[in-house]
Amino acid sequence: MTALWPRIEPLLDRVEKPARYIGMERGAQVPIHRPDAVSWLLVYPDTYEVGLPNQGLQILYEILNERDDAAAERGYAPWTDLEALMRSRSVPFFSLDTHKPAGEFDVIAFGLAAELVYTNVLNCLDLSGVPVRAEARRDEDPIVVAGGHATFNPEPMADFIDAFVIGDGEEVVGDMTEVIGAWKRSGRVGGREAVLHDLSLIMGVYVPSMYEVEYDGMAIREVRPRYPDVPATVDKRTIADLGEWPYPKNQLVPLIEVVHDRLNVEIFRGCTRGCRFCQAGMITRPVRERPLEQARTMVAEGLKRTGYDEVALTSLSSADFSGIGELVSGIIDGQEEACGNVGVSLPSLRVDAFTVGIASEIQRIRRTGLTFAPEAGSWRLRQVINKLITEEDLYAAVDGAFSQGWRRMKLYFLIGLPTEMDDDTLGIAELAKNVVEIGKRYTKAASCTASVGGFVPKPHTPFQWFGQNSSEELQRKVGMLRDATRKGGVKLSWHDPKATMVEGINSRGDRRIGKVIERVWRSGGVFQEWSEHFKVDRWIEAMAAEGLDIDWYTTRHRTGEEIQPWDHITAGLHKDFLWQDWQSALAEHGLPDCRWTPCYDCGVCTDYAIEHVVASPFAPAGGSQGTGQDLSIGGAVPVRFLSKPGAGVAR
Amino acid sequence: MRGEGAFPVRLRFAERGKVRFISHRDAARAFDRAFRIEVLPLALSEGFSPRPKVSFGLALSVGHESIAEYMDVRFSEPVDLETLPARLTAALPEGIEVTGVALLADRAPALQESVTxxxxxxxxxxxxxxxxxxxxxxxxxxxxxxxxxxxxxxxxxxxxxxxxxxxxxxxxxxxxxxxxxxxxxxxxxxxxxxxxxxxxxxxxxxxxxxxxxxxxxxxxxDGNRQEPLIADAARVSEARAS
The missing domain is CATH 3.30.70.3190 (Alpha-Beta Plaits)
Known part of the structure; x- marks a missing residue:
């Protein structure tokens, strides 16, 4: 092993934020690499500040290092200043924990949270001295793996990744370690093809080179496994009980400021609110709550060990956690021993009075800003997307918040949603203005920021067939909203429609997009989610050079008959359920949350023989959307219920 | 730095090795967390958002090492000065080492203005x-x-x-x-x-x-030169050589 630190150290006096590259955070591990064990380099292909807080990476880092047959280190994409110095001095991409060259690991595994990091994956591989194209790799090259939500459509990255993990990684990494370890100890018998073939037999692993794609013009005719034992459809992997995985146990405490710089405790995984635009909610079903007592312990011990003064209770809709009230007040009240106050943050809050109640408990003192996500500007459109918040809900929540001392509201919206008309779009400005009006009754300082992002249809959602708005159309809508918010105290912020277009190309792209990604990377397009590095022309030129039509991939409405590039990957959701839900969307029909209402058989629980793990049989105060209940008080809706020790009430 | 029953302490610490690449602000945050990890009784400021009463001396530039950094912190009650350096060092990032502490005399002037x-x-x-x-x-x-x-x-x-x-x-x-x-x-x-x-x-x-x-x-x-740990001290405790 060659430690690169002596060659990296002299470069750090010349780069921005050199502490990005030193490692040694509290919680960092210095694993010993044994020749018979499998070494994993877990890479987040963005800057250290963005990548370090990633919980998925930290969970796998711990699970792998607990194994006798594995060792794991971390890596983050070097910023362009260090990259230039590294290239000029032939310093390869390195791990953070022992500054070992990336190319010396058995596995390089990337976390793909979103599409715009794809070109950084190629850059990290190239900096490692590993061929960027999977087909060019030799037996002794690392196995290149990718996981994360974006891998639910793996095809655009199929040329570069040897094996994708689809779904929860906790168990899969163990299975993969065993396969790769056995192959390595056998002297790599059968070569790369043998180990990749074996990996493709693990549930939740997709090896693109085991499949052939046949086209009919632009359409896909067939995706065919190359061996009879390779599954025709790859199922996602799901851990049945989050309570069995209390990770991270030693959350990393960075030495420099990072995004989400606080203790993070995942209180549940999965969400069945059923928002039709939300890929995360569709692909992570069913809901698996962490037992309240375990969540409590993780918060208490985490705060004690890290010294953080803030904890985020993370999930896709944290106010839905059965024990949320108890958990929050326990943290707030149990602070006598701690130095000063502990802050609690709840990302992804619902819009209702219950939420404001929780928020006022949390922010007893500094009540500055509160964020809600109505997502669409009209009730009609919110029925289409199944985000069933009435204007009354929103105004009541906002009134409650302003009356209790908050001054700034932030509202998140999507534009370019299916069936959206200009009236719906303008409804955003209307809602935001009314929020300011309500606030003015309580304080002159009342303000409201409306943050709008262009909608990108995602695979495995009911909107996967929808043709997204062109960047010109999104730009027009942004312009319309700018005009409509010139007066009335509303601040408008928006996501670059050109970036939305590029996300769209990658989100629902097929294998042919791989060459486009490679061209963009070769022309210098890295850190594409950073506006200072993003140039849409690189993508437009690369698409043209490959003879691919942007509209065909993005704005075209897809038919129910055509084979989508990700149809051989499944999150358990039946295609006819998704199609039915798409039709319901067009008919403006909402769908209730199946935690508290009878099962509508989306396919996940029945196919995988798993169920919701929910500690309470009742919808939380605030209610279950679409059930016609009074949303302000909540109600007792029976739930089909998993009997599980430690998970609460059984029936 | 005044306050009833308060226990004002000056710390001397070293910052050497890889950790030299963190900023002055990062070092301050590391101390913030170390105080919490060791559950030390920090005195808090009054007001809407109570903050620990901590003040740092001269900033140390990113990339520079030091064996002579100082900071003042006010505890709400007495703490054991003998064990304080080792406790903090254990809770701080590798390379930051508390090498001495002193109980400050009343009305000690602020660090930043004192150092000449x-x-x-x-x-x-x-x-x-x-x-x-x-x-x-x-x-x-x-x-x-x-x-x-x-x-x-x-x-x-x-x-x-x-x-x-x-x-x-x-x-x-x-x-x-x-x-x-x-x-x-x-x-x-x-x-x-x-x-x-x-x-x-x-x-x-x-x-x-x-x-x-x-x-x-x-x-x-007054023509007399002293290191900050001694200059305003009521009582000094040096860390044992490690």
């Missing part, structure tokens, strides 16, 4: 990696002290100024040949101040600092 001089150990080498001798550096130092003014460009908040650092330079001499370049020691005043990088620049535009280590800070009062 800083001593540095600098290792300088040629930019082009050619050899440089101790004699040559010695001659250059002598020449520096014969000048009346040493103007340098200083960028502050985006604006460029020309600053004379000659009055800040009080003493400089070669120690020995180091592993890469020449090791020298420099004493720089704080009012007006000069940065170690500026000192290297006036020594020669062909030189660069390979290593910068702050070795001491001094408080001079």
């Amino acid at each position: 001089a800083v001593e540095w150990e600098l290792e300088v080498a040629k930019m082009d990696e050619s050899e440089v001798s101790a004699e040559e550096i010695s001659l250059r130092i002598e020449a520096l002290f014969e000048t009346k003014s040493l103007p340098v460009n200083r960028i502050r908040k985006g604006r460029e100024d020309i600053v004379d650092i000659r009055p800040a330079l009080t003493r400089m001499s070669v120690i020995e040949s180091g592993s890469v370049g020449i090791l020298l020691t420099a004493e720089i005043a704080t009012q007006p101040a000069a940065r170690p990088s500026e000192v290297v620049t006036v020594l020669g535009e062909d030189l660069r600092a390979v290593r910068v280590l702050r070795t001491a800070q001094w408080i001079e009062r």
Whole structure:
């Protein structure tokens, strides 16, 4: 092993934020690499500040290092200043924990949270001295793996990744370690093809080179496994009980400021609110709550060990956690021993009075800003997307918040949603203005920021067939909203429609997009989610050079008959359920949350023989959307219920 | 720093090795967390958002090492000074070590205004990696002290100024040949101040600092010079040599 630190150290006096590259955070591990064990380099292909807080990476880092047959280190994409110095001095991409060259690991595994990091994956591989194209790799090259939500459509990255993990990684990494370890100890018998073939037999692993794609013009005719034992459809992997995985146990405490710089405790995984635009909610079903007592312990011990003064209770809709009230007040009240106050943050809050109640408990003192996500500007459109918040809900929540001392509201919206008309779009400005009006009754300082992002249809959602708005159309809508918010105290912020277009190309792209990604990377397009590095022309030129039509991939409405590039990957959701839900969307029909209402058989629980793990049989105060209940008080809706020790009430 | 039943303490700490790449602010946050990890009774400010009463001395630039950093912190009740350095060191990032603590006398003046001089150990080498001798550096130092003014460009908040650092330079001499370049020691005043990088620049535009280590800070009062741990102390406890 060659430690690169002596060659990296002299470069750090010349780069921005050199502490990005030193490692040694509290919680960092210095694993010993044994020749018979499998070494994993877990890479987040963005800057250290963005990548370090990633919980998925930290969970796998711990699970792998607990194994006798594995060792794991971390890596983050070097910023362009260090990259230039590294290239000029032939310093390869390195791990953070022992500054070992990336190319010396058995596995390089990337976390793909979103599409715009794809070109950084190629850059990290190239900096490692590993061929960027999977087909060019030799037996002794690392196995290149990718996981994360974006891998639910793996095809655009199929040329570069040897094996994708689809779904929860906790168990899969163990299975993969065993396969790769056995192959390595056998002297790599059968070569790369043998180990990749074996990996493709693990549930939740997709090896693109085991499949052939046949086209009919632009359409896909067939995706065919190359061996009879390779599954025709790859199922996602799901851990049945989050309570069995209390990770991270030693959350990393960075030495420099990072995004989400606080203790993070995942209180549940999965969400069945059923928002039709939300890929995360569709692909992570069913809901698996962490037992309240375990969540409590993780918060208490985490705060004690890290010294953080803030904890985020993370999930896709944290106010839905059965024990949320108890958990929050326990943290707030149990602070006598701690130095000063502990802050609690709840990302992804619902819009209702219950939420404001929780928020006022949390922010007893500094009540500055509160964020809600109505997502669409009209009730009609919110029925289409199944985000069933009435204007009354929103105004009541906002009134409650302003009356209790908050001054700034932030509202998140999507534009370019299916069936959206200009009236719906303008409804955003209307809602935001009314929020300011309500606030003015309580304080002159009342303000409201409306943050709008262009909608990108995602695979495995009911909107996967929808043709997204062109960047010109999104730009027009942004312009319309700018005009409509010139007066009335509303601040408008928006996501670059050109970036939305590029996300769209990658989100629902097929294998042919791989060459486009490679061209963009070769022309210098890295850190594409950073506006200072993003140039849409690189993508437009690369698409043209490959003879691919942007509209065909993005704005075209897809038919129910055509084979989508990700149809051989499944999150358990039946295609006819998704199609039915798409039709319901067009008919403006909402769908209730199946935690508290009878099962509508989306396919996940029945196919995988798993169920919701929910500690309470009742919808939380605030209610279950679409059930016609009074949303302000909540109600007792029976739930089909998993009997599980430690998970609460059984029936 | 006043307060009923308060227990004001000055800490001296070292920051060496990889951790030198963190900023002054990052170091402050690391101490913040270390106090919480050790559940020390921090005195809090009044008001809407109570903050611990902590104040740092002179900032240490990113990339510079030190064996003489200081900070003042106010506890709400007495803490054991004997064990405090080891407890904090264990809770701090690797490379940050608390080497001494002192109970501050009442009405001790603020650290930042008190320190009058800083001593540095600098290792300088040629930019082009050619050899440089101790004699040559010695001659250059002598020449520096014969000048009346040493103007340098200083960028502050985006604006460029020309600053004379000659009055800040009080003493400089070669120690020995180091592993890469020449090791020298420099004493720089704080009012007006000069940065170690500026000192290297006036020594020669062909030189660069390979290593910068702050070795001491001094408080001079009535012609008497003392290190900050002693200067305002009611009681001092040094960490045992590790």
